Amino acid sequence: MTSPEDGSRDALDLYELAACGLLTTAADGTIQRVNRTMCAWTGFAADELLGKRFQDLLTVGSRLFHYTHWMPLLQMQGSVAEVQLEIVRRDGRALAVLVNAARRAAPAGAAPAGRPPIDVAVFVATDRRKYERELLLARKRAEELLASERQAQQARAHAEARLRLALDSARLRVWSVDVPTGTRHYERDVASLIGLPPSDEVTPEAYAACIHPDDRAVEAAAFAAAIDPERRATYSVEYRLLGHDGVERIVRSTGRSFFDDDGRPLHFTGVLEDVTDRRRSEEAVRQREIEFRTLAENSPDVIVRFDRAHRFVYLSPAAEGLTGRPVADFLGKPIDQGGMGSADVAAWAAAVHEAFAGRRVTLAFTYEGRDGRRRELQAHIVPERNARGEIVTVLGLTRDVTALRQQEREAQQRAILAEQLIGIVSHDLRNPLNAILLGTQLLGDADADLQGVLAGRITAAAHRANRLITDLLDFTQARLGGGLRVARRAIDLHLVAADCLEEVRLAWPARQVEHRRAGDGRGFADADRIAQILTNLVNNALTYGTPDQPVTVTTAVAEGTLEIRVHNAGQPIPQEIQAQIFEPMQRGAARARPGSRSVGLGLYIVREIASAHGGRVNVRSTEREGTTFFVVLPRDGGAGG
Known part of the structure; x- marks a missing residue:
C-alpha cells in the first residue's frame, strides 16, 4: 500500500514535472x-518568478492582447482557452505558447472573500506554429496554383478565340493529318476552296x-519531306485547285509535323x-x-524612282x-550622291518628301553634263501607289528643256526687239x-542762199535716215538671220580708216579726230564693215567724250592681227554698264551731240561685225586713262563668212 506521504509526494512531482507550465x-x-516546467521553459528560477506579474513576462504585442482581450474575457467568462501568446525568456528570445486560464470558484457555502486566484496552464506552441505556417503556405500555394490554372485556362480560351479570329480574318482554313493512320481532316470552310458551299x-x-494534276506531285513531295523524321522539312507549297464551280x-x-520522343511522326x-x-x-x-x-528604257527622258529613304531604286x-x-553608280545611293549642287539636292529632297505626302511637284533645276555644258532640266515628281492605294515609291520624269528654254528666251527677246524696233522706227526715224x-x-x-542751206539739211537728214535704216537691217540680220555677212578681200586698214575718218570730220567740224598708224596696214577684211x-x-567717242579733247584712232597691223583702238577722254563708263554695253538698245547717259544717231545699236553692230x-x-574705261x-581681227581673214 502507498502511504499518504508517498501519495502527496507523487502529486507534487506530477505538478512540478507536468508536460505543461503551471502557475x-x-x-x-x-x-x-509556479512549477519547474515553467521555470525550465522560461529560464527563470522559481523565486525570480514569484511576485512578478504574468503579463510582465509577455512580449509587447502579447501584453497588449492580455489587457484588451484576456482580462475582459476572463472577467466575463471565468476562463479562456488556447490563447496564443509569446513569453520573453530570460535570454531575450520569444517563446510561442498556448495558454489556458480559469478563475477559481469560491468553496460551497463560504462567504466571498476578495477576488479569487487564477490557475494558468501554458503549452509550448513552437511546433504547432511551424505546422500552422506550413499549412498556411501549402494552402496559399494550392490557391495560387488553382488561380494560375484558371488563368491558364482563360488564356488558352482567349488564345483559341484570337487564333480563330485571326484565321477567319486572314481567311485561313485548317486541315490536319493523323500520320500513323494517314487520315486527313479538313474543316468545313475548306469546301469554298473547291467551289462547294x-x-x-x-x-x-x-x-x-481537285488538286491540279500538274501540281499533285509537288504537294505530295512537300508533305513527305515534312513528315520524314530525318528531314523534318518545313511544309510550304503553292498549288492550283480546280473547283466544282x-x-x-x-x-x-x-x-508542320509533330514527332514523339522516338522521332516518329504523330500529327x-x-x-x-x-x-x-x-x-x-x-x-x-x-x-x-x-x-x-x-x-x-526607250524614252529620251530621264526616269528615276526613289524609296522612302530617298535612295535611287531605278534609273533609266x-x-x-x-x-x-x-546607272549602277546611282542605284541604292541617296539623292545627294547624284552629282547635283547642294541647292538642287535640297530642292529634290523637298520635292520627294512632298510626293510621299501625296502631292505632285514640278521642279526646275540645272545639271552639268559630261560634256561640261550646263543643262536646263524640268522634273515632274509624282507618288506611286500599290494596289491598296499606299504610296510606296516616288517617280520622277526629268526632261532636258535647254533647247526649249532657249527658244522661249529667243521668242521673248524677239518680242522685246519688235517693240524696240517699232519705237525706233516711230521715234528715231521720224526726226x-x-x-x-x-x-x-x-x-x-526760199531764195538761192536759203535753198542751199535747206538742201544741205535735207541731204544730211537723208544720210542720217539711211544710216539708221542700215543699222536696223544689220541688227535684224544679226539677231534673226544667224549673224552678219562679211565679204573679205585684201585691204589697207590705214587707208580705209583715213577715208572713214574724213567723213566723220565733216559731220563733226568742231571736234578734233587724230589718226595714228602702226604696221604696213595690209590684211584681209570687209572694208565696208x-x-x-x-x-x-x-x-560714240565724240558723243560721250570731253568736247575739248581729241578722239584718237589707232590702226595697227601686227603679224597675225588687225587692230583698231578708239580712245576718248571724259567720264568713265560705269563698271556695271561695261558688262552689257555691247547688247542692243543700250545707250549712254550723256546727251547726244549734233550729228550723232544714238539708238543703242552701234556698239552691238560693232561686236557682231x-x-x-x-x-x-x-x-x-577708267577715270585716269579715259x-x-x-x-x-585676224589678219588673214579667219574663217569665211
Missing part, C-alpha cells in the same frame, strides 16, 4: 505559485481530286490560304513593271547620256523724215 496568479496577475464536308478524296484557285498550304497541322487574287495582282504588277521599264538608261556615269519734209516745204519760198566699226566707235570676222571687241575700245 497560479492573483487577480492582478501576480504569480503566487462552305457548310459542306470535304473528304480527303474529294479535296485531292469551274474556277481555278491558287492556294498556299503551310504546316500534322496545316493551314490553307487562297492567294489567287494576290498572285494575279502580283502578275499584273509585274506586267505593268515590264511595260514601265520598256517605256522608260537616258541618265547615262546626261551624266556620263553608268530725219520730219526734217526732210520741212525742208522741202520751205524750198519753194570696217568702216562701220570705225564710224560707230568714233561717233568683229564676231563675223572671227575677232573680238572689248572696252577699258575710255578705249579695242577691236582685234
